Amino acid sequence: MEFVDALTGFRVDGRRPNEVTPTFPFPTAPPRVTQSHSVLLLDFAQMRQLKGEVGVVARADGSALFEMGNTRVIAAVYGPREVQNKGQQVNSKEALVRCEYRMAEFSTGDRRRKPKGDRRSTEISLVIRQTMEASILTHLMPRSQIDIFVQVLQADGGTRSACINAATLALADAGIPMRDIVTSCSAGYLCSTPLLDLNYVEDSAGGPDVTVGILAKMDKVTLLQMDAKLPMDTFENVMELAIEGCKAIATYIRETRKINGLNMLKIASHKWITHRVKGLLVEDEWLCPVQWTGNS
Amino acid sequence: MVGLSEGEKHFIRGGISQDIRTDGRRRLQFRALSVETGVIPQANGSARVRLGATEIIASVKAELGKPSILHPDKGKISIFVDCSPTAEPTFEGRGSEELSTELSVALQRCLLGGKSGAGAAIDLSSLIVVEGKVCWDLYIDGLVVSSDGNLLDALAAAIKVALSDTGIPKVNVSLSAASDEEPEVDVSDEEFLQFDTSSVPVIVTLTKVGRRYIVDATSEEESQMSSAVSVSVNRNGQVCGLTKRGGAGLDPSVIFDMISVAKHVSEQFIAHLDSKISEAEAAAE
Numbered sequence: 410m411e412f413v414d415a416l417t418g419f420r421v422d423g424r425r426p427n428e429v430t431p432t433f434p435f436p437t438a439p440p441r442v443t444q445s446h447s448v449l450l451l452d453f454a455q456m457r458q459l460k461g462e463v464g465v466v467a468r469a470d471g472s473a474l475f476e477m478g479n480t481r482v483i484a485a486v487y488g489p490r491e492v493q494n495k496g497q498q499v500n501s502k503e504a505l506v507r508c509e510y511r512m513a514e515f516s517t518g519d520r521r522r523k524p525k526g527d528r529r530s531t532e533i534s535l536v537i538r539q540t541m542e543a544s545i546l547t548h549l550m551p552r553s554q555i556d557i558f559v560q561v562l563q564a565d566g567g568t569r570s571a572c573i574n575a576a577t578l579a580l581a582d583a584g585i586p587m588r589d590i591v592t593s594c595s596a597g598y599l600c601s602t603p604l605l606d607l608n609y610v611e612d613s614a615g616g617p618d619v620t621v622g623i624l625a626k627m628d629k630v631t632l633l634q635m636d637a638k639l640p641m642d643t644f645e646n647v648m649e650l651a652i653e654g655c656k657a658i659a660t661y662i663r664e665t666r667k668i669n670g671l672n673m674l675k676i677a678s679h680k681w682i683t684h685r686v687k688g689l690l691v692e693d694e695w696l697c698p699v700q701w702t703g704n705s
Numbered sequence: 706m707v708g709l710s711e712g713e714k715h716f717i718r719g720g721i722s723q724d725i726r727t728d729g730r731r732r733l734q735f736r737a738l739s740v741e742t743g744v745i746p747q748a749n750g751s752a753r754v755r756l757g758a759t760e761i762i763a764s765v766k767a768e769l770g771k772p773s774i775l776h777p778d779k780g781k782i783s784i785f786v787d788c789s790p791t792a793e794p795t796f797e798g799r800g801s802e803e804l805s806t807e808l809s810v811a812l813q814r815c816l817l818g819g820k821s822g823a824g825a826a827i828d829l830s831s832l833i834v835v836e837g838k839v840c841w842d843l844y845i846d847g848l849v850v851s852s853d854g855n856l857l858d859a860l861a862a863a864i865k866v867a868l869s870d871t872g873i874p875k876v877n878v879s880l881s882a883a884s885d886e887e888p889e890v891d892v893s894d895e896e897f898l899q900f901d902t903s904s905v906p907v908i909v910t911l912t913k914v915g916r917r918y919i920v921d922a923t924s925e926e927e928s929q930m931s932s933a934v935s936v937s938v939n940r941n942g943q944v945c946g947l948t949k950r951g952g953a954g955l956d957p958s959v960i961f962d963m964i965s966v967a968k969h970v971s972e973q974f975i976a977h978l979d980s981k982i983s984e985a986e987a988a989a990e
Contacts, residue, residue: 466791466851467758479746483850485791493794509790509797514846515748515764558790558797560850562762563745 471583780832
């Protein structure tokens with residue numbers, strides 16, 4: 410199958426696969442912004458349309474819906490709260506972060522019932538947990554637990570990336586202190602072309618699928634996964650492309666956070682935390698708690 | 706999840722006995738309902754229904770299958786419910802299994818009408834393509850995204866909306882094949898058939914708190930219930946199914962009273978839901 414049209418250079422869903430060199434600026438075209446009811450829609454040149462919405466689950470402490478094209482996930486955050494199962498608490502000086510990934514029965518094209526907790530879900534739960542744990546300031550919330558639940562409503566490639574992005578937004582909505590925002594994006598290599606943000610058709614073509622997660626501000630990679638083989642120099646290009654995608658998503662998440670008035674100052678008024686936070690705002694109004702005063 | 710103090714419990718019970726609940730509603734008043742259709746493009750029909758803070762996504766998928774030997778002239782419908790842990794942390798892992806099964810069985814009882822399917826909400830013979838050989842299998846999935854009580858009523862409403870949004874592709878059968886062979890079917894991607902969903906019932910759950918009963922209970926109110934009766938009623942006012950939950954026993958006369966109240970409430974609810982469905986359909990176009 411032709412994944413990149415030889416004549417027009419368009420991808421199966423009509424996106425343009427641009428050549429990416431490290432000097433190539435991203436996004437290549439100015440993003441198109443539509444804003445309505447505090448939901449931002451953003452089109453970047455190579456990426457599918459992004460949509461993020463916070464506060465979608467009324468009773469959760471924080472929640473978000475994140476869409477990358479047809480892939481649609483919901484994340485809900487409960488906590489920080491008391492540790493429910495004391496046996497799981499490894500270190501009482503840090504918060505316990507837990508995660509569960511679940512796919513809706515109707516999320517895939519062909520409907521089949523899968524047992525809960527199959528290996529794929531368990532693996533993705535673990536990946537999301539580790540990625541989010543890297544950015545949550547767990548030492549500020551000792552003897553407590555944070556639950557992140559992600560529910561896939563529609564799967565069209567890149568579900569684990571979408572889940573991580575949704576989890577970031579939901580954590581911000583819950584007012585949980587974080588070092589930095591984590592964003593994730595995948596990239597692949599088909600028809601000798603690096604492609605950003607693979608959809609299901611491209612993902613199941615058998616080519617390599619590189620999923621990258623970064624701490625946007627600190628410019629650090631927290632998640633890196635690849636299946637299938639790829640020459641070293643090509644891998645660099647593909648990974649570079651995925652990182653550019655992550656940065657574009659970070660831009661998007663910052664904008665969504667802004668229009669929803671979310672910043673980490675919310676933690677000061679969080680019902681669970683009775684301590685006071687003295688902090689400073691870094692350039693993009695992301696609060697880095699520098700001093701923590703309280704009685705415990 | 707619901708942790709209430711003695712004072713709060715007393716306040717909830719007192720409010721119900723005085724016909725003004727904690728959120729200002731009267732005993733037989735529903736919360737605000739919002740309806741959206743076509744939320745899952747991959748499905749044949751789908752809907753999102755919000756009842757206060759309870760949120761349900763329902764999808765209907767149709768697949769070609771073989772009718773059962775006992776009912777060669779009928780298609781098949783199955784209903785599954787899944788409670789997502791996003792709704793409540795206790796639904797994590799296998800924690801939601803018991804509740805999901807309870808809800809699925811209650812919905813099956815109310816909408817599918819027993820093993821024969823005689824009292825079904827949907828005319829099962831309309832799902833047949835070739836008698837004894839090919840029929841449509843409808844898979845109805847309900848996903849509880851957010852839970853604040855009254856899940857069963859919200860699920861039934863969501864399924865009703867999803868069914869009214871459902872289009873089943875038109876099938877052309879080539880009759881040239883010999884009778885013992887599998888007939889060739891050609892599924893059209895352009896022409897769709899709509900269901901007659903007018904007879905799909907809604908479920909009204911009456912939750913008994915103290916000596917009174919209420920409709921559309923929130924999870925705080927549900928934590929104070931002694932028992933609940935779910936009645937499914939269709940447009941003609943016929944009772945299509947009944948489920949009683951909760952430990953406490955009920956006087957038979959109270960049950961009859963509850964059924965007649967449920968019938969009365971369902972009339973308004975069906976009318977309200979229908980207007981919301983046509984609003985959602987107009988918005989989707």
